[in-house]
Amino acid sequence: MSAVEEDLDSAGPQSFEGRAVGRLLDALGRPAVEFVLWSGERIASPGVRPVVKIHIKDRGTLYGLIRNPHVRFGDAYSEGRIDIEGDVVALCETAYRGSQAVGGSKSFLHKVASWLQRPHENTLTGSRENIHRHYDIGNAFYSMWLGTTMAYTCAYYPSESATLDEAQVAKMHHVSRKMRLRPGETVVEAGFGWGALALHMAKHYGVKVRAFNISHEQVVFARERAKREGLDASVEYIEDDYRNITGKYDAFVSVGMLEHVGADNYPHLGAIARNVLGANGRGLIHSIGRNRAQPLHPWIEKRIFPGAYPPALSEFAQIFEPNGLSILDVENIRLHYAKTCMHWMDLYEASTDKVKAMFDEKFVRMWRLYLAGSIAAFTTGTLQLFQVVFATKENNDIPLTREYMYSTT
Amino acid sequence: MSAVEEDLDSAGPQSFEGRAVGRLLDALGRPAVEFVLWSGERIASPGVRPVVKIHIKDRGTLYGLIRNPHVRFGDAYSEGRIDIEGDVVALCETAYRGSQAVGGSKSFLHKVASWLQRPHENTLTGSRENIHRHYDIGNAFYSMWLGTTMAYTCAYYPSESATLDEAQVAKMHHVSRKMRLRPGETVVEAGFGWGALALHMAKHYGVKVRAFNISHEQVVFARERAKREGLDASVEYIEDDYRNITGKYDAFVSVGMLEHVGADNYPHLGAIARNVLGANGRGLIHSIGRNRAQPLHPWIEKRIFPGAYPPALSEFAQIFEPNGLSILDVENIRLHYAKTCMHWMDLYEASTDKVKAMFDEKFVRMWRLYLAGSIAAFTTGTLQLFQVVFATKENNDIPLTREYMYSTT
Numbered sequence: 001m002s003a004v005e006e007d008l009d010s011a012g013p014q015s016f017e018g019r020a021v022g023r024l025l026d027a028l029g030r031p032a033v034e035f036v037l038w039s040g041e042r043i044a045s046p047g048v049r050p051v052v053k054i055h056i057k058d059r060g061t062l063y064g065l066i067r068n069p070h071v072r073f074g075d076a077y078s079e080g081r082i083d084i085e086g087d088v089v090a091l092c093e094t095a096y097r098g099s100q101a102v103g104g105s106k107s108f109l110h111k112v113a114s115w116l117q118r119p120h121e122n123t124l125t126g127s128r129e130n131i132h133r134h135y136d137i138g139n140a141f142y143s144m145w146l147g148t149t150m151a152y153t154c155a156y157y158p159s160e161s162a163t164l165d166e167a168q169v170a171k172m173h174h175v176s177r178k179m180r181l182r183p184g185e186t187v188v189e190a191g192f193g194w195g196a197l198a199l200h201m202a203k204h205y206g207v208k209v210r211a212f213n214i215s216h217e218q219v220v221f222a223r224e225r226a227k228r229e230g231l232d233a234s235v236e237y238i239e240d241d242y243r244n245i246t247g248k249y250d251a252f253v254s255v256g257m258l259e260h261v262g263a264d265n266y267p268h269l270g271a272i273a274r275n276v277l278g279a280n281g282r283g284l285i286h287s288i289g290r291n292r293a294q295p296l297h298p299w300i301e302k303r304i305f306p307g308a309y310p311p312a313l314s315e316f317a318q319i320f321e322p323n324g325l326s327i328l329d330v331e332n333i334r335l336h337y338a339k340t341c342m343h344w345m346d347l348y349e350a351s352t353d354k355v356k357a358m359f360d361e362k363f364v365r366m367w368r369l370y371l372a373g374s375i376a377a378f379t380t381g382t383l384q385l386f387q388v389v390f391a392t393k394e395n396n397d398i399p400l401t402r403e404y405m406y407s408t409t
Numbered sequence: 410m411s412a413v414e415e416d417l418d419s420a421g422p423q424s425f426e427g428r429a430v431g432r433l434l435d436a437l438g439r440p441a442v443e444f445v446l447w448s449g450e451r452i453a454s455p456g457v458r459p460v461v462k463i464h465i466k467d468r469g470t471l472y473g474l475i476r477n478p479h480v481r482f483g484d485a486y487s488e489g490r491i492d493i494e495g496d497v498v499a500l501c502e503t504a505y506r507g508s509q510a511v512g513g514s515k516s517f518l519h520k521v522a523s524w525l526q527r528p529h530e531n532t533l534t535g536s537r538e539n540i541h542r543h544y545d546i547g548n549a550f551y552s553m554w555l556g557t558t559m560a561y562t563c564a565y566y567p568s569e570s571a572t573l574d575e576a577q578v579a580k581m582h583h584v585s586r587k588m589r590l591r592p593g594e595t596v597v598e599a600g601f602g603w604g605a606l607a608l609h610m611a612k613h614y615g616v617k618v619r620a621f622n623i624s625h626e627q628v629v630f631a632r633e634r635a636k637r638e639g640l641d642a643s644v645e646y647i648e649d650d651y652r653n654i655t656g657k658y659d660a661f662v663s664v665g666m667l668e669h670v671g672a673d674n675y676p677h678l679g680a681i682a683r684n685v686l687g688a689n690g691r692g693l694i695h696s697i698g699r700n701r702a703q704p705l706h707p708w709i710e711k712r713i714f715p716g717a718y719p720p721a722l723s724e725f726a727q728i729f730e731p732n733g734l735s736i737l738d739v740e741n742i743r744l745h746y747a748k749t750c751m752h753w754m755d756l757y758e759a760s761t762d763k764v765k766a767m768f769d770e771k772f773v774r775m776w777r778l779y780l781a782g783s784i785a786a787f788t789t790g791t792l793q794l795f796q797v798v799f800a801t802k803e804n805n806d807i808p809l810t811r812e813y814m815y816s817t818t
Binding site: 100157158159160291292293312313314315317318320321322324325326327328329330331332335336379380381384393394396398400401402403405406 | 509566567568569700701702721722723724726727729730731733734735736737738739740741744745788789790793802803805807809810811812814815
């Protein structure tokens with residue numbers, strides 16, 4: 001019997017289920033939602049004006065929700081056993097704010113859910129399996145909503161009105177400028193997605209790039225792209241784990257891979273960066289992060305990103321601190337990721353017929369909830385986006401000011 | 410018997426003392442120095458070209474140096490029992506590089522020295538005593554070499570040719586811009602030195618400032634200054650510990666106080682900042698830091714800065730992470746502190762006659778070594794300087810780019 005069930009012995013104006021939902025709302029920090037049960041009964045937290053209605057279609061779904069709300073909500077919504085009347089993003093925002101109010105990871109429900117859903121381990125084989133599950137869904141699927149750059153990481157909006165493609169290109173310039181890439185230099189990239197950044201650096205900054213990735217579908221796609229753009233002499237895409245990076249380079253870059261590395265592996269990642277950089281080496285790591293250490297939302301970890309973990313900055317620093325690397329610059333651009341996800345969601349919603357034909361309705365709903373939840377996580381500050389510029393500790397080739405990041409020459 | 414002494418049984422071309430110095434050089438990571446003993450005997454690490462000569466005037470000084478080199482070197486130099494022939498900064502740089510080569514805090518000598526010199530505790534009374542020992546030496550002394558701003562913290566050089574005063578003013582603008590201060594807002598400052606930043610913010614950004622400091626001499630100086638500049642209605646200087654800050658403010662700022670707070674007190678400092686800020690609150694903390702956690706140089710802690718500790722960024726983050734604060738921006742400007750200390754040292758060396766009249770020759774030499782060591786610590790990357798901008802986690806009033814920090818309007 002759960003804590004929620006225990007408190008339901010006393011009679012009241014509502015049904016047993018109605019009172020259970022009331023208790024659930026309390027445990028979730030009283031989000032601004034109204035539950036509508038299969039019986040037509042409606043329950044909201046007292047004094048809270050609902051922004052969204054949640055229809056629960058049967059008793060079994062409600063009981064599942066009470067036992068493990070963080071995982072079961074996403075599954076039941078995907079399965080069509082829960083419907084959302086109103087804005088899915090607004091629902092996710094009120095849920096995140098409620099979760100923060102009850103202490104986030106400290107809440108009993110979150111603890112239980114986290115224990116049930118411990119992250120999948122990032123061993124060499126584990127990583128390959130985890131990455132395969134997310135990134136090898138199919139290039140055709142991702143190309144429907146990532147825009148023409150095929151960059152599946154936070155974009156950088158120089159202005160509020162920038163388009164997704166413009167912001168992805170601006171992000172690649174921002175990253176390249178931060179590393180002060182010079183023609184003829186060499187760059188190693190850990191985790192290259194569909195290869196956009198490597199091509200961008202080679203084309204616009206005249207560098208040679210060796211890029212590592214373990215997603216087979218992405219490697220095939222990127223190699224074709226490099227050939228098509230005539231950059232295959234400057235960019236080498238290698239299907240291998242970042243832990244097997246060798247050689248010597250002027251710069252080390254990783255955009256959106258750290259989420260899959262696992263905090264235990266950070267010192268080793270930093271040792272690899274340190275080993276492949278010369279005395280004047282520098283680099284940039286771009287990753288989703290947290291204001292404080294806590295596990296990823298258990299439904300996201302289970303259904304979308306097995307093995308993923310966004311670090312707090314104190315954890316992020318463990319890449320650098322044990323390895324003679326110096327942190328030069330940290331920029332938190334979380335609101336850019338909210339905008340990026342909004343653009344992705346618009347494109348995604350315009351393609352749901354095709355997504356349904358490719359997979360099924362359950363998949364359509366699952367990814368809708370994931371994208372809406374991602375927007376909400378960044379607008380509410382539940383997730384952060386850190387870009388960290390670093391250099392070897394003895395590197396004194398550091399400009400006095402950061403104005404060079406903002407020059408347009 | 411120390412490790413150095415144990416290894417001196419076998420005979421060799423050098424005297425017992427000469428071999429002891431050779432072992433000492435090895436333990437210190439073979440810095441590029443030549444020791445000249447009272448007997449005229451000269452010892453340098455094989456294959457290393459010395460940049461500086463160290464004259465040791467008697468046997469007792471050498472033995473003290475072998476037992477506890479990190480503390481005894483500074484004391485013996487101050488006392489005139491060691492002389493330095495050549496550039497004191499170059500000596501400190503080669504010493505720091507050697508120390509990094511043998512693993513810094515991991516070296517046996519460093520461990521022993523650190524244990525002998527555990528930091529003075531920063532309780533409410535301890536802090537008052539520690540701060541008194543450094544900052545109440547006398548305003549007249551500091552005014553000889555800090556420049557007209559009387560700012561005893563890292564300046565910010567917009568160009569290589571900026572003067573000390575220009576760079577101190579630029580630093581205050583940089584800090585104010587980073588916090589995006591608006592006319593009519595309120596700011597609380599933890600640790601205000603001689604009051605320069607509070608006056609600058611009031612004068613140029615139209616804010617009201619309440620500033621806290623426990624150094625009595627500084628408080629008196631700052632209050633007179635505010636009255637003289639006609640800003641005493643906008644700036645209130647309070648002689649009290651930061652732990653007693655109360656009220657509500659738009660921004661929280663602390664420049665050069667964190668070094669004296671002690672890592673154990675960081676979560677409490679963050680809780681204070683969080684409690685006095687509204688939902689749209691933000692702030693900036695500026696502090697000397699480290700690439701990795703390690704104790705302050707034991708001689709500096711003993712003779713110059715009792716109780717001081719410069720944190721690694723992972724430690725620095727403990728101000729924010731437990732307290733619902735979000736790190737927005739980190740800038741490492743260590744080379745600016747090297748330039749600042751160079752400017753201070755030039756002014757200091759031009760005033761040594763007056764310093765000697767005010768104190769004595771020992772004090773003159775002690776502060777010379779401290780300033781030279783500080784330059785070297787920042788040029789070699791032994792110390793860092795972090796400016797961290799933060800906001801309450803729910804604050805979404807964040808500009809898209811950091812260009813506003815660099816606009817001159």
